[in-house]
Amino acid sequence: MSTPKVLTPTESSTQLKWFAAIVVIGYAAISLIPIVWIFMTAFKGTATAISYPPAVFFDPSLEGFVNLFTTRSRQSAEYLAQLPPPETWWEEIVRQNDQVIAGPSPFFGRFLNSVIIGFGSTFIAIVLGTMAAYAFSRFKIPLADDLLFFILSTRMMPPVAVAIPIFLMYRALGLSDTHAGMIILYTAVNISLAVWLLKGFIDEIPREYEEAAMVDGYTRFQAFRKVVLPQAATGIAATTIFCLILAWNEYAFALLLTTNRAETAPPFIPNIIGDGGLDWAAVSAGASLFLLPVLIFTLFLRKHLLRGITFGAVRK
Amino acid sequence: MADIRIDRVTKRFGDVTAVNALDLAIKDGEFVVLLGPTGSGKTTTLRLVAGLEKPDEGRIVIDGTDVTKAQPAERDVSFVFQQYSLYPHYTVYQNLAFPLKSPLLKWSKPEIDARVHEVAGMLHIEHKLKNKATELSGGEMQRVAIGRALVRRPAVYLMDEPLSSLDAKLRAELRVELKRISVELGATILYVTHDNVEAMTMADRIGVLNHGRLEQIATPRDIYQQPDTIYVAQRLSSPPLNLVDPSLFGIEAPAGTSTVGVRPEDITIGQPSGVEGSTTLVERLGAETVAVLQVNGTQIQALVDPQATIGEGETVRVGVAENAPMFFDRDGRRIDAPRAGG
Ligand SMILES: Nc1ncnc2c1ncn2[C@@H]1O[C@H](COP(=O)(O)OP(=O)(O)O)[C@@H](O)[C@H]1O
Ligand SMILES: [Mg+2]
Numbered sequence: 001m002s003t004p005k006v007l008t009p010t011e012s013s014t015q016l017k018w019f020a021a022i023v024v025i026g027y028a029a030i031s032l033i034p035i036v037w038i039f040m041t042a043f044k045g046t047a048t049a050i051s052y053p054p055a056v057f058f059d060p061s062l063e064g065f066v067n068l069f070t071t072r073s074r075q076s077a078e079y080l081a082q083l084p085p086p087e088t089w090w091e092e093i094v095r096q097n098d099q100v101i102a103g104p105s106p107f108f109g110r111f112l113n114s115v116i117i118g119f120g121s122t123f124i125a126i127v128l129g130t131m132a133a134y135a136f137s138r139f140k141i142p143l144a145d146d147l148l149f150f151i152l153s154t155r156m157m158p159p160v161a162v163a164i165p166i167f168l169m170y171r172a173l174g175l176s177d178t179h180a181g182m183i184i185l186y187t188a189v190n191i192s193l194a195v196w197l198l199k200g201f202i203d204e205i206p207r208e209y210e211e212a213a214m215v216d217g218y219t220r221f222q223a224f225r226k227v228v229l230p231q232a233a234t235g236i237a238a239t240t241i242f243c244l245i246l247a248w249n250e251y252a253f254a255l256l257l258t259t260n261r262a263e264t265a266p267p268f269i270p271n272i273i274g275d276g277g278l279d280w281a282a283v284s285a286g287a288s289l290f291l292l293p294v295l296i297f298t299l300f301l302r303k304h305l306l307r308g309i310t311f312g313a314v315r316k
Numbered sequence: 317m318a319d320i321r322i323d324r325v326t327k328r329f330g331d332v333t334a335v336n337a338l339d340l341a342i343k344d345g346e347f348v349v350l351l352g353p354t355g356s357g358k359t360t361t362l363r364l365v366a367g368l369e370k371p372d373e374g375r376i377v378i379d380g381t382d383v384t385k386a387q388p389a390e391r392d393v394s395f396v397f398q399q400y401s402l403y404p405h406y407t408v409y410q411n412l413a414f415p416l417k418s419p420l421l422k423w424s425k426p427e428i429d430a431r432v433h434e435v436a437g438m439l440h441i442e443h444k445l446k447n448k449a450t451e452l453s454g455g456e457m458q459r460v461a462i463g464r465a466l467v468r469r470p471a472v473y474l475m476d477e478p479l480s481s482l483d484a485k486l487r488a489e490l491r492v493e494l495k496r497i498s499v500e501l502g503a504t505i506l507y508v509t510h511d512n513v514e515a516m517t518m519a520d521r522i523g524v525l526n527h528g529r530l531e532q533i534a535t536p537r538d539i540y541q542q543p544d545t546i547y548v549a550q551r552l553s554s555p556p557l558n559l560v561d562p563s564l565f566g567i568e569a570p571a572g573t574s575t576v577g578v579r580p581e582d583i584t585i586g587q588p589s590g591v592e593g594s595t596t597l598v599e600r601l602g603a604e605t606v607a608v609l610q611v612n613g614t615q616i617q618a619l620v621d622p623q624a625t626i627g628e629g630e631t632v633r634v635g636v637a638e639n640a641p642m643f644f645d646r647d648g649r650r651i652d653a654p655r656a657g658g
Contacts, residue, residue: 216394216418
């Protein structure tokens with residue numbers, strides 16, 4: 001005789017597990033298909049990228065990447081014939097399209113701008129956000145609730161609503177198209193998110209930990225560094241990733257406020273023009289490379305995210 | 317080591333007066349236990365002494381220095397918290413070494429190492445030094461928490477119910493150890509608890525707190541035998557103190573008596589002098605037996621001889637041992653009564 005299995009509240013039935021698996025896999029597929037498509041297109045080569053019907057099986061080519069990093073000029077057959085044979089594989093790829101390399105494209109510089117502005121603003125937002133969150137969590141601040149609401153309210157309207165005033169302000173202050181300007185802007189946008197998220201994490205850390213350290217001869221700041229920061233590591237890692245993704249992917253303000261020196265990759269990539277229109281292989285190659293830093297950074301912080309919050313030393 | 321003086325200290329949180337005009341002097345090397353129920357202001361008192369709260373009124377003096385406005389680090393106290401005592405991201409060793417690595421001490425590595433091992437040995441946790449704080453049992457965590465307070469030699473040790481989360485056997489063990497260590501160190505200790513047994517066994521003097529007020533402070537013996545108020549008498553009586561009308565047992569009461577308190581162990585059963593009553597319940601707890609009785613409509617609890625063959629629903633004569641009753645006035649204050657030998 002078989003008795004039906006009794007489930008504890010943390011267990012779930014087999015059907016439920018299957019259902020959950022299908023939902024998760026379905027969602028993952030829907031989110032991943034565009035990314036897979038971008039990676040595929042990056043390796044298709046310029047001509048195959050726009051073939052119709054879209055090619056699913058194709059000979060991989062690095063043409064998209066070569067086009068991404070170079071500027072080229074089209075030459076006549078006679079001119080190409082009298083050139084010495086190509087010295088490198090990328091020259092060879094370019095030659096096949098009756099072109100020669102004229103020089104490097106601005107992509108590398110744009111990418112570097114993204115790194116400087118994205119990571120720089122994230123770092124500042126996290127440092128300031130952690131300290132502000134700690135203060136909100138631990139001290140009696142006059143009008144704390146109003147201040148917190150005010151900080152959050154900066155996120156309530158679409159950022160583009162303030163695009164014109166910011167554009168004018170930046171022009172007047174000479175911040176347009178500067179790294180500093182973009183870092184300030186993204187820090188300002190991210191700091192509200194950082195304060196709110198981190199305050200939640202720091203609230204979870206019992207204040208007795210710091211108090212114990214302070215009784216034992218540490219200053220509040222030393223206690224903060226030695227006791228609070230290590231325990232907030234999980235929250236800081238998660239918040240860092242959120243802020244980085246937001247700054248990294250920001251498009252509208254980058255398009256509006258940067259043109260050259262401080263232009264980031266997002267407004268640059270979609271405008272890579274090839275012969276007769278957008279060079280989709282190069283655009284996809286740029287988008288693929290653009291994904292990598294955030295992906296690597298997230299993987300790097302994953303152990304902090306997964307380590308979870310320790311409740312262990314709390315007396316039960 | 318040092319003495320502490322708490323001088324009419326009051327601490328309010330909004331409408332709540334957590335500590336109310338508290339006066340308390342602790343001598344150098346003395347073990348004082350504050351006893352009171354949850355919410356009576358025990359933790360707040362310790363936090364005030366440690367400097368984690370600032371008093372609204374009054375002064376705190378440690379070792380002759382007024383520290384009322386001093387930062388916690390300047391006060392040279394160590395604190396065993398009621399909860400959250402260990403740093404989860406550190407090993408046991410690191411937890412014990414943490415107070416010694418404070419910027420104020422500047423101990424060398426070998427000195428720290430020697431002291432950590434000494435304290436770990438004293439508390440029998442040497443084999444756990446390399447474990448993460450999260451990998452310990454409750455009893456071990458508590459030993460480490462106490463060890464963290466003992467590694468330094470502060471002026472004063474403050475302990476907030478350090479044993480309350482442990483099971484009975486472990487609590488009894490640690491209680492004895494803690495008392496032994498305190499005597500060895502000659503430490504000045506302010507210890508708070510809601511547990512009568514801890515207070516009675518460990519304290520040089522017990523202070524009974526009631527809603528932030530110190531009701532009485534005296535040696536364990538005096539506070540048990542000569543309680544000043546009904547509150548103190550009740551607090552230290554288990555099973556609960558019997559509070560009866562003076563007429564119930566026909567006791568000759570001094571003028572102004574409104575209530576008579578009789579401890580369960582002072583109720584006699586079967587003596588011819590008693591009045592008639594009946595047993596409603598007999599609880600046999602092993603070492604002791606508690607009889608619940610009805611006498612003229614009043615419920616009385618008595619500790620009776622475990623050998624006695626008393627049963628439920630029996631009619632018995634219930635009386636009071638000579639010189640046992642305590643007389644209280646309308647405000648719950650004790651009225652001095654003639655006592656044998658006293
Ligand atoms: N930080 C605080 N804010 C508001 N009320 C508090 C605070 N700390 C303690 N109290 C109040 O003060 C009273 C005494 O608390 P506490 O000292 O923790 O008592 P005990 O340790 O004896 O249980 C309680 O009523 C408690 O609610
Ligand atoms: Mg308490």
